[in-house]
Amino acid sequence: MKRFIEGESRNQSTLFPESLDDYVEEDNPVRVIDVFVDELDLGGLGFRGVEPHATGRPAYHPAILLKLYIYGYLNRIQSSRRLERESQRNVEVMWLTGRLMPDFKTIADFRKDNGKAIRNVCRDFVVLCRTLNLFAYAVVAIDGSKFKAVNAREKNFTQAKMKRRLKQVEESIDRYFKQLDTIDRQQSSEHKDTATQLQDKIAKLKETMQGLKAIEAEMLAQPDKQISQTDPDSRSMMTGGKGIVGYNVQTAVDTKHHLIVTHEVTNEGNDKNQLFSMAKKARYSIGETNLEVLADRGYFKGEEILACENAGIAVFVPEPLTSSSKVHGRFTKQDFQYLSDTNEYLCPAKELLPWHFSTVEQGKTMHCYWNRAACRECPISSQCTTGLERRIKRWEHQGVLDAMQLRLNQNPDAMQVRKETVEHPFGTIKAWMGATHFLTKTIKRVSTEMSLHVLAYNLKRVMNIMGIGALIEAIRV
Secondary structure, three states: OOOOOOOOOOOOOOOOOOOHHHHOOOOOHHHHHHHHHHOOOHHHHOOOOOOOOOOOOOOOOHHHHHHHHHHHHHOOOOOHHHHHHHHHHOHHHHHHHOOOOOOHHHHHHHHHHOHHHHHHHHHHHHHHHHHOOOOOOOEEEEEEEEEEOOOOHHHEEEHHHHHHHHHHHHHHHHHHHHHHHHHHHHOOHHHHHHHHHHHHHHHHHHHHHHHHHHHHHHHHOOOOOEEEOOOOOOEEEEEOOEEEEEEEEEEEEEOOOOOEEEEEEEOOOOOOOOHHHHHHHHHHHHOOOOEEEEOOHHHOOHHHHHHHHHOOEEEEOOOOOOOOOOOOOOOOHHHOEEEOOOOEEEOOOOOEEEEEEEEEEOOEEEEEEOOHHHHHOOOOHHHOOOOOOOOEEEEOOHHHHHHHHHHHHHOOOHHHHHHHHHHHHHHHHHHHHOOOOOOOOOHHHHHHHHHHHHHHHHHHHHHHHHOHHHHHHHHHO
16 A cells, blocks of 8 residues: 555554553643542532441542543543443543543442532532632523433323323224124124234223323322323423423523533423522522523513512513414503503503502402593504403512513613523533433432533533633642
């Protein structure tokens, strides 16, 4: 093979470097992992096995297994079996672990038994980012995304799914019975085997029906009337116009460096109840008293926004337009102006709608306004209402929502900043995960797995921001 770069013979003796350290360059990310873990107080974080037992077979130090996991999640290797193989062939892993090669069961048990401690490590790195002044802007974007769990859709049951499944079984049984009736009328010996097969199918379907009835009873005993058989904590959720069985992962991301400030794994299908909880955790993680939070329409809930306002957190959440008036070409509530001095509304026809009474709806005090006489004589009433008069209801804390809307009007780019900030980490982490997303079951273990993903994401971001050498020096300080 002339004029090609030629490799060496596999039988050629080679003199390798004397030190394994020669294979790992000074700017290799594994050196950051090594220094970061060595500087942690593993005992204080809650890791088991920091102090060895006096008797018995020696165990692996938690630092070794933690380094292995961080390396794995940083390099898209989440499986314990794959990590076992990497420890046997990967030079970087050999350097990181000192050529130790734990089996997959030891690796998997470490993640299972040290979930809380691993989550503490993720929070510890956020604290490090705070000390490095990477959260200079006290502005975060909050969003949630659905992640698939280890639970097939066929193994998840809701009331609607159960009704549909039972109907399918009943229709199949009826169809087979009709075929049997047809065979009986023909009274032909040629169809005897077919009749036996149909009877067997009917018997199996009846067993399936009994099993579904038992699952239905168990499902109805659940608070949310839903049950998942493989991962009991996972729930059926809608995302992108289709349903998946998984978890709703919440994150708060800073708008300057796109670092994940805090995160939480939930099994609620929507984001309406997550705003105040995530905002409060984000403020604690950043360590700033004054915090601004950007979120999309899915987080709009009066009680959550009021709680943030009372806590001194300024939120930016656009109000969803759920009224059908705009669809039908009629005036919406936004076309009516509230006059705080007189506690009245000014309608598009410049008529005043005075207050009449207050009522409680779904635990919220609502004030009602209308002007029947003006509406009866209004020339544009057909553009406003189909009833006798147009009624406007106002929440007692509507002023908080109005103040938030004013902030949004003064910051027209807020939602674009939110989108550019918080959606990037989700896309990156899901790409690392692959098609299967989570590998573990139950919300506790899934939270541990997500913490490893977040830690790996933040670690890579900070390495890109500061550089590996500078980050190592900052960790050692």
